[in-house]
Each structure stands twice: as C-alpha cells, then as structure tokens.
Amino acid sequence: MDKKLANELLTQWEEMGDSHISVKRETPLREDAFAMDDALKIELIAKHFKEIMHVLGLDLTDESLQGTPLRVAKMYVNEHFKGLDPKNRPEPTLFENNYKYAEMLVEKNIQFHSTCEHHFVPIYGFAHVAYISSGKVIGLSKLNRIVDYFARRPQVQERMTVQVAEELKQVLGTQDVAVIIDAKHMCVASRGIKDSHSSTVTSSFHGKFLDMATRSELLKYIGS
Numbered sequence: 001m002d003k004k005l006a007n008e009l010l011t012q013w014e015e016m017g018d019s020h021i022s023v024k025r026e027t028p029l030r031e032d033a034f035a036m037d038d039a040l041k042i043e044l045i046a047k048h049f050k051e052i053m054h055v056l057g058l059d060l061t062d063e064s065l066q067g068t069p070l071r072v073a074k075m076y077v078n079e080h081f082k083g084l085d086p087k088n089r090p091e092p093t094l095f096e097n098n099y100k101y102a103e104m105l106v107e108k109n110i111q112f113h114s115t116c117e118h119h120f121v122p123i124y125g126f127a128h129v130a131y132i133s134s135g136k137v138i139g140l141s142k143l144n145r146i147v148d149y150f151a152r153r154p155q156v157q158e159r160m161t162v163q164v165a166e167e168l169k170q171v172l173g174t175q176d177v178a179v180i181i182d183a184k185h186m187c188v189a190s191r192g193i194k195d196s197h198s199s200t201v202t203s204s205f206h207g208k209f210l211d212m213a214t215r216s217e218l219l220k221y222i223g224s
C-alpha cells in the first residue's frame, strides 16, 4: 500500500473512532476468538500490557507497578470483557405468566459499566428495559444480567442498545420490547472535547412500543 493511501485510511479510521460510528449489530469477533483458553489470554495480555508500560517509560521493578500487567489482564478477561464469550451468556429462567399480567413491565435504572471500543475507556450509565409478556415472564435479575453481559465487552452504545433488545425479543418470544440507554462516555469527558456533563441517550423500540401511546406510557414510567 502506498504511503498516501495508508495515511488517508488512518485519518478515516481515526475520524470513525472519534465519532463512535459502528455499522454492524454483531460485535466484530474473529472465527478463532475462543481458540485460546482464558488462562492463556491472561498470560499474553499481561505480557503485552507490560510492554506498553515499558514503552511509556515506567519502571516495572517498582513495587507499586509490578503487579499491574497481570492485574489488568485478569480484569480484562474476567470482568470488563467477559461478555465477549458466549459461555458467559446468561441462561434465562422463564416463568408462566400466571397472573395473566398483560401490561408492560419496566425495569428501570439498571446500572452498567462498559468500555468504548474506540478508546478503551469506560462508558457507564443506566439502561431501562421494558416488555409486554406474550405468556412468559423472566426473573427480574435476569434483565440486569442480560444488560451486564452485553456491556462487558468493547462496545458502541448504539450497538449495545440493539443487542440487548434483540436478546430480549428472542428470550421472551415477543416483539414487544423496548430498551433505552443513558450513558456517559469517558472518552468524551476526559479527552477530545472534554465535556463531562453531556450524556448520550439511545433507544430501540419494537412491536407495540412503536405505538406512540405505549411509548409515552413507558417514558412516563422512567420519568423522561
């Protein structure tokens, strides 16, 4: 590739990242994403993170820094990015809707922590999810777990919103699902434009939630 083209591509990627543009619904994973086990991933990430710290000029023999590469590697694999691995996908427990409750159910203010895939810094905020039962209901804590699963990976807020909605539709066997996410992006707060007050709201409405009356009932419940 010639240098001019390479530079143009780099600029284009940088702009896409800074604008947080992503077009695919699926998290872009390679075919062989889970060919390595977690222990090997931790070992390799620790090695590379140590290298990053070294390049920054940090003294890795210092007591305070010695444990950092392994600590970061464990945090990435076991916590921040554990939602990449389908083995951690929450098994939904569904119950019969014995009360024949046919109104919407709203679980609001589900706190989540995610990571911007363009800058690898935190995105955090609240998700509000709602559905209208088609005969099955889901344990309330499972809604939190589904949000957490899709948050625990390098993410783009719009994609996370759609992924949670699609999962709920599939698990609950209904189209009548709504997801609203209100989040702060550390990459906006601490770098670039340095705006620590703004938050980003995204939504994904399906089925009966496309209907204005149903949608405004939901917005009334979540108070926005």
Ligand SMILES: [Zn+2]
Pocket (backbone or CB within 6 Å): 017, 020, 116, 117, 118, 119, 120, 185, 187, 188
């Ligand atoms: Zn970012």
